[in-house]
Structures are given as structure tokens and as C-alpha cells.
Amino acid sequence: MVARIESEGLGSPTHETTITDALNAIGGVQEVIIEKGAIHVTYDALQTSEKKIEEAIRASGSRVTSAETDSETPVVHSGSNLEARKPGKPL
Secondary structure: OEEEEEEOOOOOHHHHHHHHHHHHOOOOEEEEEEEOOEEEEEEOOOOOOHHHHHHHHHHOOOOEEEEEEEOOOOOOOOOOOOOOOOOOOOO
16 A cells, blocks of 8 residues: 655655654555655555554654555566456456
């Protein structure tokens, strides 16, 4: 899963480091990128949630102004026994 979160105070290197450190301390967070006024967090939805990520940002002293989550498209590796499911095709 990837969360895109907008927060006030981005742009200050010290503040961004505080946010990054807080997010990296959460189990399941895989990557944190701050760019263009937003925090992009890639995480394992089985280990954490967008709510916990937002709470960590707030705990670091920032205010969350908006958030959205996208699920990553699953990748089927060649040689696996899995077949890509097409819309309308039964499981």
C-alpha cells in the first residue's frame, strides 16, 4: 500500500527528518519519501495502517491536512502457478 499524506510544515529539513524518523519506527513501513509538499509512505497493510501512519505524523508535531491511499498492483512472477485474473473471470 502507498499513502500520500499532505502535512503542514514540510520544507524544513529538520522537520522532515523528524517525520521520517517517526514513520520509519513503525513496523511495516517500507519506504518514506517527502517531495512536492507530500509524504509518500509505502507500507505493508498487514503490519500497519494509514491511521497509525497519520498518528505518527501528528505525534512528531505536524498537522495532517489530507491523506489518500492506493493499493499497489500485485505482480505475478513468471514461473508461478498463479494466473492473472481478468474482470468477469471466475476465481
